Structures are given as structure tokens and as C-alpha cells.
Amino acid sequence: MQIDIRPFPLPASPDEPGEAGDALRRSHEFNERSNVLRYTEGVYVNTLVEHLASLRPTHDGRVDRLLAWDGDDLVGVLTMYARLLDSVDVTEVTVEPEPRLPLDAQREVAEALVARAHEEAARDGRTTIVVSAIGAANGPVTARTGFGGADPSEPGTAPLVARGYELEQVYRVSVAELAALPDLHERHAAALARASAYELVRWQGETPAEHRESMRALHERMSIDAPVAGLALEPETWDDERLAAFEQSKQEGGRTLLTVAARERATGELVGFTTLILPTSGATARQHDTLVTTPHRGHGLGMLMKLDNLLRLRELRPDLVRVVTWNAEENRPMLAVNEASGFLPVAYEAQWQWKEPQP
Numbered sequence: 001m002q003i004d005i006r007p008f009p010l011p012a013s014p015d016e017p018g019e020a021g022d023a024l025r026r027s028h029e030f031n032e033r034s035n036v037l038r039y040t041e042g043v044y045v046n047t048l049v050e051h052l053a054s055l056r057p058t059h060d061g062r063v064d065r066l067l068a069w070d071g072d073d074l075v076g077v078l079t080m081y082a083r084l085l086d087s088v089d090v091t092e093v094t095v096e097p098e099p100r101l102p103l104d105a106q107r108e109v110a111e112a113l114v115a116r117a118h119e120e121a122a123r124d125g126r127t128t129i130v131v132s133a134i135g136a137a138n139g140p141v142t143a144r145t146g147f148g149g150a151d152p153s154e155p156g157t158a159p160l161v162a163r164g165y166e167l168e169q170v171y172r173v174s175v176a177e178l179a180a181l182p183d184l185h186e187r188h189a190a191a192l193a194r195a196s197a198y199e200l201v202r203w204q205g206e207t208p209a210e211h212r213e214s215m216r217a218l219h220e221r222m223s224i225d226a227p228v229a230g231l232a233l234e235p236e237t238w239d240d241e242r243l244a245a246f247e248q249s250k251q252e253g254g255r256t257l258l259t260v261a262a263r264e265r266a267t268g269e270l271v272g273f274t275t276l277i278l279p280t281s282g283a284t285a286r287q288h289d290t291l292v293t294t295p296h297r298g299h300g301l302g303m304l305m306k307l308d309n310l311l312r313l314r315e316l317r318p319d320l321v322r323v324v325t326w327n328a329e330e331n332r333p334m335l336a337v338n339e340a341s342g343f344l345p346v347a348y349e350a351q352w353q354w355k356e357p358q359p
């Protein structure tokens, strides 16, 4: 195979004719097929408009997507994400050989993509590479957290093992079908009664002015409290510009953010939140962050906010019949809430980390 890996310029619009537009459309088609294999049908669907939006640079990050060609055949994709405000020595990568190729050819493509990722990271001065690859509930290799695993012979994983990457963490991807939760109202009422010291505040889209300062602090807390195992990801600092840019980028291509926060009645303080991303197509909403600050945990607020957002989702967007979420396999508190809310695993994602050896 003659593998030629090259970036493509982003077209100004998804239907732009010519080379850049064609490359984007091939990239999108690849992405959609790969998401079906990874997460099952209909779980992670993006329109071409959303795909283009996801590749545009934002205030806090830059995406480089390189396509691997064998002649006119697209044989693999390398996606590299560079944070710009924190963790600036890290690059986060996915390596996807074309799954219809024979296994040997997939390994060859994956090896070439990983080698290219190392070249690009070195050029960008990034000394830590985190690759997200196919994972498993259990071994053969176990994550350093002790929860979740990966198969070292899987084509996208073999080049990582060969280079001495460590399996730091495994994510569980789970889906809840809203139709399978007929007692949402009853459970919501029970959770409300249990958390009577708190009230709920809800909004759609950008955070209202009166909650922006609190939400910035909660986002900062999220970057510290959500488990990242041994991954070299730093705590984040959120100014208002970052919050605005985050909310804008998550709503690119016509998506909407649906947020509910918990406010302590005695102090008026926001002590937690959960957000769903509502896409423009498909039938699946995406769970984004959920957080309850430490002093307020264990009162069922995590459960209450999630149930509340599921109820609101059902009212506002009945076309979105399920929700998908990503959780660290060692994150028992969050998994406890999700398992009790009907989420069932559909996939696992392994986070492999490589650090440039110190001289």
C-alpha cells in the first residue's frame, strides 16, 4: 500500500465544490460509518454542517484532521486535538484505519497514522500524546486505574503498545432509551422531596448573566473533580470569554445546550449543574458535564438534575428518544446515577498515554 497522509483545507461551506469540499464530505462519510461501528447505529450522528463546525478552531482548542489515502481510496483518518489555554504540552489523538480493510492493512495504516501523530506533536512542541482507541469492559490489558481494559492486538492499539504507551483510563459509553423510563415523573418527585434544601434553575442556550460567574467556577471545578486518572490534563481557568466561546462552539451547526443547575436555598449559591447537547439531526441527545460540589454530594442532587433534564428533553424535543453519555469506568458515583437512570453500556474507549522520555 502507498499511504499518503495529508491535511485538507477546510471549505468555507459544506457544499463548496472542489477539492476542499470533496475532502470534507469524504471525511464526514468516514466519520458517520466509523461512529456506527463504534457506538452502534444512531447513537452519534453528525450532519455535514456539524462535522465542519467540529473541525474549526475555537478559543480553547485546535483540531487537525489528516486523511490517509492510497490513491483515491481513503484508508484512514488521524484527528489531533490541541488545547490552547491549558495542557498545552498534550495532544489528544484518534487513529482510525478504514475498518473494511483486511486486518493487516488496518495495522499498516494505523502504524503510519501513529508515526505521523508523533511527527506532528513534535513539530507543535507537545511532549505528551493521549490516544483514544477501542477499549473493553475488562482486559486483556487492564487500565492503570484498575477499571476497564483493552485488547493489545486490536489494529488501532498495536502501534501504541509497541511504542510503550500506558493504558491510563477507560471510558464507558452508555445509552438510555427514554421509552424504557416510564416512571421518570415519580422518580423526579421523590428526588425533589429528598433535596428540599435546594431548588432547580433551568435555561436553554447560553448561561444567563446572573449565573455566569457561578458557572465559570463550576466549570473550573469540573476540570479538577471529574476523574482523569494519570492523564496529564491540567485544571482549567474559565474567564467569561472562555465560557462564551465554549457555549458558542457547542452550539455550532444549530445545536442547543439544555442546562439545569441546583441552587442552595439558604445561601443562593449554585452547587451543581448538568447539561445536555441537543443535536439537529438523529434521535440521540448527548450528555455533557454533570457536577455537584463536594459539600453538597450525597443528597441525590446528581440524580435529581439528570432526571429533571431528561423530563425537559422529552417535553422540548420528543424526536430525541435517547441519551448517550461518556463516563470514566472508575467513576462509581456518576455510574451509580446513570445505571439507576437506565443507561446501558454500548462501547468502551481506552485512553493511552505516551510521554517523551526525559533525557
Ligand SMILES: CC(C)(COP(=O)(O)OP(=O)(O)OC[C@H]1O[C@@H](n2cnc3c(N)ncnc32)[C@H](O)[C@@H]1OP(=O)(O)O)[C@@H](O)C(=O)NCCC(=O)NCCS
Pocket (backbone or CB within 6 Å): 222, 225, 226, 227, 289, 290, 291, 292, 293, 296, 297, 298, 299, 300, 301, 302, 303, 304, 326, 327, 328, 331, 332, 333, 334, 336, 337
Ligand atoms: C457524580 C456526581 C455528580 C454525583 O453527585 P451527587 O449529588 O453526590 O449524586 P447522588 O447523591 O445522586 O449520589 C450518586 C452516588 O454518589 C455516591 N455518593 C454518595 N454520597 C457521596 C458523597 N458524600 N461523596 C461522594 N460520593 C457520594 C454514591 O455512590 C451514590 O450512589 P448511591 O446513592 O447509589 O449510593 C458527583 O459525585 C460529582 O460531581 N463528581 C465529580 C464530577 C464528575 O465526575 N462528573 C461526572 C463526569 S462524567
